[in-house]
Structure formats: structure tokens, C-alpha cells
Amino acid sequence: MKKAALYLQVVFYLAAGLNHFRKPGSYYGLIPPYLPWYSLINTAAGMAEMVFAAGLVLTVTRKWAAYGIIVMLLAFIPAHIYFIQIGSCIPGGICVPQWVGWLRLLAIHPLLLAWAWWCRK
Secondary structure, eight states: OHHHHHHHHHHHHHHHHHHHHHHHHHHHHTTTTSSHHHHHHHHHHHHHHHHHHHHHHHHHHHHHHHHHHHHHHTHHHHHHHHHHHTSSSSSSSOOOOOHHHIIIIIIIIIHHHHHHTTOOO
């Protein structure tokens, strides 16, 4: 069970990281306007997700990759808050009911944090 969860996490973060490069514009609207260099932030986030995913594969780097994912997820919290502040709707991008934005912040995000913590060993 734990091995399957680990490999699923690797695939999840690899896919998420690649998506930052496939569709970068879909992430720009999620970056709060008070943060400069949205393109650089998006690129760094995508690269970090892929590097941490690769780090999960090897036992020797797994713990540090999981810690990196946790720090990265904590760094994403302002984007989730901003998404809620703008009504969970990005012009020309994703538009979901307001409760979905809250669900992402208060339920899904903590589950992702717990998942990374659980897979660290």
C-alpha cells in the first residue's frame, strides 16, 4: 500500500511539474500580483515538483524530497488564498465554485502535506 502511494506521488508531482511547462499561462493567474516575476515563479515551481518527484524514487533522497514537497506546498498557500480572494475564477482560465477554492485550501492541501510526510520513509 505504501509503495503504491509513493509511486502515485512520484507520478502526481512529475505530471504537475510538467504541466507548468505545457500550460504556463494557466498558472500565472494563480500567482498573487504582489509577487514579482510570475514566469520565473511558475518555472521554479514546475522544476521543484519534478526534482522532488525524482528524489522520492531513491531511498537515499526520499526523506529530503518529501521535506522539499512539504516546504513547497507551504509556499503555495498564498496562491490558494489569492485564488479564494479573486472568487475562485481566473479570467480566461479556471473558474470553479467558491467552495472548491476553500476545499483545496482546507482539505486537499493538508492531505497532500500528510501524504508527503507519510511517504518520507
